Amino acid sequence: MSDTALRGPVRIVGTGLIGTSIGLALARLGVVVELVDGDPDNALMAERIGAGSRLVQLEPQLVVVAVPPDHVGTVIAEQLEQTDAVVTDAASVKGKPLADAKALTEAAGRASDLSRYVGSHPMAGSERNGPLAGRADLFEGATWAITPHETSDPAAVELVRRLAEACGARTVELSVPDHDLAVARVSHLPQLMSSLAAGTLVDAPTEHLELSGQGVRDVTRIAASDPGMWTQIVAANSPALSGLLEQIRDELDRLLIALSKEQPGSQSSDDEVTAVLRRGVSGAVRVPGKHGSPHIELxxxxxxxxxxxxxxxxxxxxxxxxxxxxxxxxxxxxxxxxxxxxxxxxxxxxxxxxxxxxxxxxxxxxx
Ligand SMILES: NC(=O)C1=CN([C@@H]2O[C@H](COP(=O)(O)OP(=O)(O)OC[C@H]3O[C@@H](n4cnc5c(N)ncnc54)[C@H](O)[C@@H]3O)[C@@H](O)[C@H]2O)C=CC1
Ligand SMILES: O=C(O)C(=O)Cc1ccc(O)cc1
The missing domain is CATH 3.30.70.260 (ACT domain)
Known part of the structure; x- marks a missing residue:
């Protein structure tokens, strides 16, 4: 494979939020997009809103797998076997899909197929799912991680980079383990913290909830995400996440001890609380600004x-x-x-x- 221009057709397997958004972005550039989904209603819906077509007779140049993480490895292996195309996926975690696809291609005696696979992960989405949540501009200005593995063909890596750029994203290349550690910090832990904070509101009296302002809305927005999908993401990235959760547990323990030992307002209890809040300020200013630019004070x-x-x-x-x-x-x-x-x-x-x-x-x- 030497031609790395993105010409299409691009086959998208999984026409939910991410697959449909990729289809919409490519279709508006005139790329032929084929839509495939295990749920025929979702493929039909994606077609109706202009993300591509369910019937494309030509062989794909590129396949994008945008199904839930537990199914990604199987679909990658199937697509490598059924086509000569480069295959990528959009899953939120990269180690498990690669391990699953590797085991399946090796078991089928087709290990060399894996050179046509390159993992990727658009770092944009939303708490909504399904094709109707799809948007052509979802990835504009977003970061898109590309995670080649040991045997990925460099030309396949370049084609996946072209896909991300065609969707308006800027790419960052990193190894599979590095990716999974990074997203544990910047995506998976924040999701769990949001769910934990929102969970405390389940039994709250209505008159308490009426005092809600922007702070609680910010912290709980992503708690509305699909629990089924996130169970799969968290399970697939459990080693990286466990380390971070232990760190949070230790900090919570210190905070609780400080609050229980001291009268509120006493010096050492206040110091512990201030230390937690100060560390938060230092961490928050390190989150880059929009379009991946350095954080600017607004x-x-x-x-x-x-x-x-x-x-x-x-x-x-x-x-x-x-x-x-x-x-x-x-x-x-x-x-x-x-x-x-x-x-x-x-x-x-x-x-x-x-x-x-x-x-x-x-x-x-x-x-
Ligand atoms: N939701 C988000 O904000 C983001 C999600 N991702 C990743 O993108 C992938 C897709 O997520 P969403 O689009 O949010 O999910 P979604 O639930 O909106 O769509 C998933 C689609 O895959 C289909 N599907 C399930 N199993 C299938 C199979 N074996 N074969 C064919 N189709 C199948 C479903 O019918 C559904 O239409 C996931 O791997 C997720 O980790 C990546 C970035 C952001
Ligand atoms: O809605 C948001 O702010 C998100 O952060 C969405 C998101 C969810 C899962 C990913 O793997 C990447 C991005």
């Missing part, structure tokens, strides 16, 4: 907006008129309340100008 500017049609459009027009670039945006709106709160995040140099222009134009602004 300043939130809060604007109260009336809950009436057209108010957001007017706010954005006024923000644009100030010359400030809105780097990030959050809307906090509780149903039933007559106003919402919009947080515009801007670079420090733009704050003054933004606040002045919005105030002049009658907005209620606070920092």
């Amino acid at each position: 300043v939130p500017v809060l604007v109260t907006i009336p809950d009436r049609p057209g108010q957001l459009a007017r706010l954005f027009a006024d923000a644009a008129a100030s010359g400030a670039n809105v780097e990030d945006l959050r809307i906090d709106h509780s149903p039933g309340r007559p106003v919402g709160e919009v947080e515009l995040a801007v670079k420090p140099a733009s704050v003054e100008q933004l606040v002045d222009v919005l105030t002049e134009r009658g907005w209620s602004v606070h920092r």
Whole structure:
């Protein structure tokens, strides 16, 4: 294999959130996309929303496996056997699919097929699943990990890189074990922490929940993710995750001991709490900013907006008129309340100008 241009056809096996999003991104570039799914309704739905076609007569150049982690290795081995295509997958964990595919190809006496397989993992998604959650721009500006193994053909690696770039992502190449350690930290542990925090709300009285603000919404958003899928991800990455969970357990133990031994407010109990909070600040500033760029300090500017049609459009027009670039945006709106709160995040140099222009134009602004 020497031609590494992405020409298609691309066969997508698993037309849920990720498969459909990849199909939509490629189809809009004119690449022929074939859609395959164990659930015929999902393939039909993906076809209807323009992610490709269920019937493509041509042999695929590339197969993308986007099924739940437990099934990925089997589908990779099947596709390596049934086609001459390069095969990649999108699974959230890379060690288990590779081990499963390796065992199956070796058992079939076809170990050399594995040179056409290169693992990959788009680092974008959502707490929703299924084809209707798919979006052509899901991977725009996202990072996409590429995880070649020992016998991956360099030309196959290049083709998978072209796939990620065609979807608008920037690629990062790393080994399979490194990938699994990294995602344990930046994705799998955060998922479990979100689920644990949200779990404490199950029995909370309604009047407690009514006090919910943006903090609890941020922390619990991904707790709504599919438990079936995440059980598979967590099980497949258990060694890397166990180490991190032990670290958290030790910190929780120290915190609990400090809180139980001391009267609240006493010096050593406060020191332990402050240490936990300070470590959190130091960790949070290390999370890179959007598009994989280094973290930049942004300043939130809060604007109260009336809950009436057209108010957001007017706010954005006024923000644009100030010359400030809105780097990030959050809307906090509780149903039933007559106003919402919009947080515009801007670079420090733009704050003054933004606040002045919005105030002049009658907005209620606070920092
Ligand atoms: N949900 C997310 O945010 C992200 C998920 N991923 C990974 O992408 C993969 C797909 O995840 P989603 O799209 O979220 O799941 P999904 O649940 O939306 O879609 C999975 C699809 O695979 C189909 N499927 C299941 N087993 C199959 C088989 N053996 N053969 C053919 N089709 C089969 C299902 O019918 C379904 O349509 C998973 O491996 C996941 O770890 C990667 C990045 C982000
Ligand atoms: O919704 C979010 O913020 C996510 O982080 C989605 C996500 C889920 C699983 C992955 O393997 C990668 C990304």
